[in-house]
Ligand SMILES: Nc1ncnc2c1ncn2[C@@H]1O[C@H](COP(=O)(O)OP(=O)(O)OP(=O)(O)O)[C@@H](O)[C@H]1O
């Protein structure tokens with residue numbers, strides 16, 4: 001089982017004498033160590049798979065690890081492993097310990113936009129930027145495990161003062177809704193483990209060995225959980241790379257790498273130095289770049305994969321030209337090398353950069369998938385359906401109530417809802433419960449109350465049936481019951497309505513499948529969906545041969561044969577806010593992550609001009625390009641005119657077209 005591992009990797013897999021940190025650069029096999037160690041623990045050390053918990057950064061990474069580990073183990077053992085993200089582990093603990101946390105079993109999980117609108121209601125703040133600042137201040141407090149009272153005792157500026165006021169009310173509101181936000185998924189379990197001795201013992205007994213990937217991006221709350229679960233035994237393996245810490249903006253703290261050494265004096269640190277992913281040239285460029293950052297730990301990284309093709313840089317006139325050029329290069333490269341589309345990835349700093357690339361790929365009829373973009377589950381129509389499901393699971397979820405009761409419209413107007421809200425407020429109960437009280441008959445006229453109660457009974461019936469019937473059947477009945485399809489076609493143009501309806505159908509299929517495969521109840525599925533975050537690729541259950549589009553953040557841990565890093569301009573990467581805020585080092589790490597995703601070839605690009613609002617502005621190439629060293633094939637000075645390469649690409653494309661016409665259709669094209 002360990003024959004295809006090098007000596008330090010093997011050592012890391014076998015080491016069980018205490019806490020272990022594997023500290024190593026990109027592509028050195030850290031994730032592989034985790035996957036193998038899971039199998040090793042079960043097969044060689046007699047661990048019950050249920051007692052092993054592996055924690056990854058995204059649901060997608062968890063899924064991949066699950067697949068690899070299951071492959072190494074026999075079927076059943078593979079399924080019993082706990083492989084999850086910190087957030088899904090948190091949900092699991094909250095479900096099991098709902099009572100201790102003061103939550104009902106069907107508690108709701110609010111997403112970022114729900115949280116934002118609650119903060120907006122409380123603060124009455126209308127300015128978007130200020131609202132975001134409030135939300136992020138509160139989130140930081142929560143991640144530091146501060147209560148509203150503790151936060152209020154250490155105010156630094158005027159924003160703090162306002163945020164502290166909102167924070168208290170925000171927490172009360174969440175509890176009233178029987179809801180938790182994303183930070184709570186980590187914070188509440190951390191608090192429970194820290195304060196309830198029995199509970200801690202129970203979980204330490206259940207999760208006897210922890211493996212944590214991408215450790216450099218844990219925040220203090222997550223570290224708290226690791227520490228508590230691992231206890232004095234320190235039964236864990238953490239792997240990470242300080243040069244790939246890119247989530248400081250979400251409260252992650254590389255210091256946690258150092259804290260590990262402080263908190264576990266017996267910590268064993270193993271370093272891996274051989275990279276198995278990238279050609280030497282790519283690696284050298286990455287190393288040269290990252291050498292500019294202040295070093296936390298000393299690391300070496302080498303590869304014996306051969307020098308590889310030169311890294312190329314091309315300069316485009318503008319974003320459209322850049323996108324067309326990337327699409328064309330991919331088409332011709334693929335044709336020439338007879339590869340697959342899925343060998344190619346286009347990586348960029350911000351989500352908004354995806355659109356032009358999508359357009360260009362679509363024009364070239366090149367299939368693609370986006371990760372890290374607007375999630376499928378963020379679409380309005382999915383959130384509509386989700387509002388019903390949340391309400392079925394949790395009648396106290398007022399935001400879900402309001403969305404569901406008004407979509408589709410049931411002739412229930414704003415005035416009636418306000419009256420109901422006032423009444424519920426006086427009685428300190430949720431909207432759903434309020435409308436069934438006798439008192440509501442005085443607060444609201446019958447013509448308003450009757451449709452509300454009809455709606456409530458509809459939800460109650462679903463809630464009752466959800467205890468025994470399958471998610472698929474319930475969803476079908478729900479959609480029929482509310483006439484959602486008809487409503488969509490009344491609201492939108494036929495084409496738009498159809499797209500939305502298809503999305504809903506896909507959602508129902510996906511939920512149905514999940515329900516059947518994993519044997520999950522409707523309520524459990526509802527909580528699962530809430531966890532699917534921006535970082536996740538749309539999980540359509542099948543792997544298509546498609547070019548991968550991704551933000552740099554979402555590309556962490558992944559690898560692709562051919563990588564295109566686009567938009568390498570000052571203001572984009574490094575991002576303008578980071579330049580102003582003195583956070584260049586984190587941007588450099590982001591660039592490092594991007595470069596080290598590439599296995600065989602790496603292509604860089606930037607634009608001469610870029611549209612900003614209504615004007616076209618000149619752009620400056622990113623400083624990171626120069627920082628990668630000299631070994632980059634740069635364009636000749638007349639960058640904008642078609643280069644020999646551009647022409648070659650065009651010729652190849654014509655050839656491809658001819659081949660297609662001749663009936664020699666290539667797979668995937
Ligand atoms: N000993 C080995 N022999 C052959 N291939 C290996 C070996 N170790 C790792 N690899 C391969 O090298 C690639 C990189 O490994 P892996 O993804 O585990 O690295 P990583 O350190 O987790 O990288 P990152 O920092 O980007 O997350 C994978 O394709 C993996 O299968």
Ligand SMILES: [Mg+2]
Pocket residue numbers: 030031032213557
């Ligand atoms: Mg990894």
